[in-house]
Amino acid sequence: MTHRISFTAWLAASLASVTASAGVLQVDVSSRDGQPLVDAVVIVEPVGNPKAASPASAPVTIDQQRMQFIPAVAVVTRGSTLRFTNRDGWDHHVRGIPLGNLAQGDSARGFEMRLAGHSGQGEPASQTVLMDRAGPFQLGCHLHSSMRGAVFVTDSPWHGKTDAQGVMRLQDVPEGPARIRVWHADQLVDAAPVDVTVQALTVTSIPTQITPRRRRP
Numbered sequence: 001m002t003h004r005i006s007f008t009a010w011l012a013a014s015l016a017s018v019t020a021s022a023g024v025l026q027v028d029v030s031s032r033d034g035q036p037l038v039d040a041v042v043i044v045e046p047v048g049n050p051k052a053a054s055p056a057s058a059p060v061t062i063d064q065q066r067m068q069f070i071p072a073v074a075v076v077t078r079g080s081t082l083r084f085t086n087r088d089g090w091d092h093h094v095r096g097i098p099l100g101n102l103a104q105g106d107s108a109r110g111f112e113m114r115l116a117g118h119s120g121q122g123e124p125a126s127q128t129v130l131m132d133r134a135g136p137f138q139l140g141c142h143l144h145s146s147m148r149g150a151v152f153v154t155d156s157p158w159h160g161k162t163d164a165q166g167v168m169r170l171q172d173v174p175e176g177p178a179r180i181r182v183w184h185a186d187q188l189v190d191a192a193p194v195d196v197t198v199q200a201l202t203v204t205s206i207p208t209q210i211t212p213r214r215r216r217p
């Protein structure tokens with residue numbers, strides 16, 4: 001499922017909608033071998049900007065379908081709620097494990113839930129969890145070790161993930177210095193943040209040392 005619009009059309013629409021002090025930021029993320037890196041989480045933190053992120057107004061849904069988490073990677077703001085829905089005909093026992101930041105004293109608090117298989121009648125089993133801790137979480141299933149997913153919880157209102165072309169675009173990013181952090185579920189170490197100066201239109205490339213695992217077909 002790839003929806004491509006021409007960059008020019010997108011840019012024209014974007015520039016028309018931004019205010020004078022905010023810009024458009026495009027981040028191109030590449031893997032260790034120089035290929036577009038898909039599903040990389042990109043967090044932009046404008047320096048000195050106190051704007052806080054508001055939680056998503058509605059639960060962000062992550063389905064379990066055909067032994068996969070869909071979407072495989074989600075980025076949400078802190079205080080948002082995730083809704084896990086099992087659309088398979090068998091049980092899943094979903095778990096979310098927080099990664100990193102342990103050195104800063106955060107407790108290793110995760111979550112788990114058992115969701116019964118869907119008989120095909122009525123609503124599928126579903127449960128919500130409040131994401132009140134910032135950082136990356138690895139999703140898995142106690143019953144099916146091949147199931148992998150990730151949720152990144154951020155305090156920045158400016159965030160996204162790269163598409164099939166390894167591209168993430170944001171509008172309304174405050175102009176001026178900003179710090180970009182890239183996170184990927186298959187990374188081995190945290191990469192150093194990248195400093196940029198956001199202008200009316202900023203395109204920046206971020207090469208990484210990440211080699212993504214092959215996805216199951």
Ligand SMILES: [Cu+2]
Nearest residue numbers: 092141143144
């Ligand atoms: Cu499962």
